[in-house]
Amino acid sequence: MATPSDEMNTKLTWRRFEDGENQWDSYTDKIFNEDTSHKCPTYVHKTPPCQGSCPSGEDIRGWLAIVRQMEKPPVDMEWQEYAFRRSTTANPFPSMMGRVCPAPCQDGCNRNEVDDYVGINAVEQYIGDTALEKGYGFQPGPSTGKKVAVIGGGPAGLSAAYQLRLKGHAVTVYESLSDLGGMMRFGIPNYRIPRDKLAGEIKRIIDMGEIDVKLNTRVGKDVSVADVEASHDAVLWAVGCWTGRGLPVPGWENTPNCVSGVAFLKAFNEGRMQVTASKVVCVGGGDTSIDVVSVARRLGHIEAENPSERPELVVNDGFVSHDAAVTAARQGAEVTLTSLFPKSNMTAAEHEVNDALTEGVTILDEVMPTEVILGADGRATGLKIAQCKMEDGRPVPVEGTEQVLEADLIVSAIGQGGDMEGLEDSDNGRGLRKADKLYQVPDRPGHFVAGDIVRPHLLTTAIGQGSIAADTIDEYLKGRELKKRPKVDVHHFDLGAKLHEAGLDPEAFDPAKMGDMRGTNFGNWAVHNYEDRSFAEIIPHDELFLGHFPFHERNKRREEVPSADEVLGHFMERLIVLDEDKAIDEAKRCMSCGMCFECDNCVIFCPQDAVYRVKKDQATTGRYVATDYSRCIGCHICADVCPTGYIKMGLGE
Secondary structure, eight states: OOOOHHHHTSOOOOOSSOTTOOSOOOHHHHHOOOOSSOOEEEEEEOBOHHHHTOTTOOOHHHHHHHHTTSSOOOTTOOHHHHHHHHHTTTOSOHHHHHHHOOOHHHHHOGGGGTSSOOOHHHHHHHHHHHHHHHTOOOOOOOOOSOEEEEEOOSHHHHHHHHHHHHTTOEEEEEOSSSSSOTHHHHTSOTTTSOHHHHHHHHHHHHTTSOEEEETTOOBTTTBOHHHHHHTOSEEEEOOOOOEEOOOSSTTOTTOTTEEEHHHHHHHHHTTOOOOOOSEEEEEEOSHHHHHHHHHHHHHOEESSOOGGGOHHHHHHHSSOOOOGGGGGGEEOOEEEEEESSOGGGOSSOHHHHHHHHHTTOEEEESEEEEEEEEOTTSOEEEEEEEEEEEETTEEEEOTTOOEEEEOSEEEEOSOEEOOOTTOGGGOOSSSSOOOOTTOBOTTOTTEEEOSTTTSOOOHHHHHHHHHHHHHHHHHHHTTOOOOOOOSSOSOOOOHHHHHHHTTOOOOOOOHHHHOOOTTOOOOTTSOTTEEEOTTTOBOOGGGSOGGGOOOOOOOOOEEOOOOTTTOTTOOSOSEEOOOHHHHHHHHTTOOOTTSOOOOOHHHHHOTTSOEEEOOGGGOBTTBSEEEOTTTOOOOOHHHHTOTTSOEEEESOO
């Protein structure tokens, strides 16, 4: 019989066989994995790959469980607030991260093996925006009397300040720029990060109290390092990377209209650059380069260029600003991005690359710059490029493929370094600072470091480093020996904390009174047949029963991406937040890898009625089912039908 058309149009969700296989599996082995060890089910908590790949270590599965209405909030707390509090244990910027994080969590999502990844960013944006609308705040921990200097008010510094206040330490933030936010404010354009949302998330941290902010203050210049040390118990360096690498080709050095991507974006985000050049060429391939070319398309240029209005003067001077009135006469700019790698391998997020193409940016991939072409006045008139191939990890031009791209402005977005003026003695020779695995500065007790100044990377990476550095500082201030971090170093669901929250703490255990209790599954003094491996193991998709999950189309956010004809002057926000119903529905697509989501499969399929639901007044998230050992025959069926891989066979030999 022919396959119905509606089935043909439905995406496959799970397959028992791979392409090319032609042998039947043994159904006996597949369905009934009996052995002779008398093993019973053990409920094993593991970390899902989304959390394992999150640079800031968020408990993603945890707050998705709250949004999907599976994990209930405490009495008198809205579920939105509960989700916000769970998400911000690791990262205080859910509204920002929901918009700009390139989401390695989604790349690692096990749901990709079924249909499509869970829209984690979309749900996080909903959580963050809702928290701002409802005015949720943070509460600091009890005061310790200790004071920490945080040098740099970007994502790493603010993340650390937030975590330190949760631990009760006072903080002074020294920021060399005119406002807090770092790259979130001065690097990423406003149509990707709305400034009102950013201001709200920063204010929420400052409102915790005992955070003294000193703007336009550069440590090492406006205030000495010695003075900072004398007035604080510890120092965290989170100064970021604000110097861009120039192109390593002839003609670049000292050419006025050759600028860095970091300086270009800073001039735009400070409001000083209102127009750009008529022909802009940017070399890169990462997120910074995409922001440069997208901004350039939006700004456009003015026809009658006055030398004083040249964009490089605004970028390089730091004080010159365009008159906003020039925008009245601006026209579209011709913008080209070149990359060493194919479009599919560019480090920028795929949707950002596609958006740039939609906006009219020309992308030339697998090419390399070879020379800046100079005019008689010493300004660049073009960039010579050539097709390239990789040899021993380095690009090599292909002879005979050279061409010249005309350019009025050339932007290098190939890397960043730190500005070490006044701090030369701490330079590691590469414009960065040394740090060990606990983010301590070697051979300098009481000094710590986090963020791009360690290694330029993602905003969420800097936030995660700030959190770990805060933990290290806390241990240092308490005089404790610093211990090795766990193998899976992220925020995890804590069953003990959940039981305490629900008033279900285990009773005290008295060995003298209890006697020999081996083999029992009763008694309120323990959490039975449960094992927490979340600090050591990430659960892969092949430990899940994927056949449980039907096709469920992803709830996509609406995007305001202008066409090439519409992009000039278009600064509206790109990503439109999901409404409540769609956020909940998207969270329900989470497969809860490594944690029970109360599907009842194990209870329904157990032939011995050995697996049972825990009584309602004793149940909570992670403690929904238990096993009667006296009934269990070790048939493994419960483990086979567990969609999340939460059930393993153990408690045997």
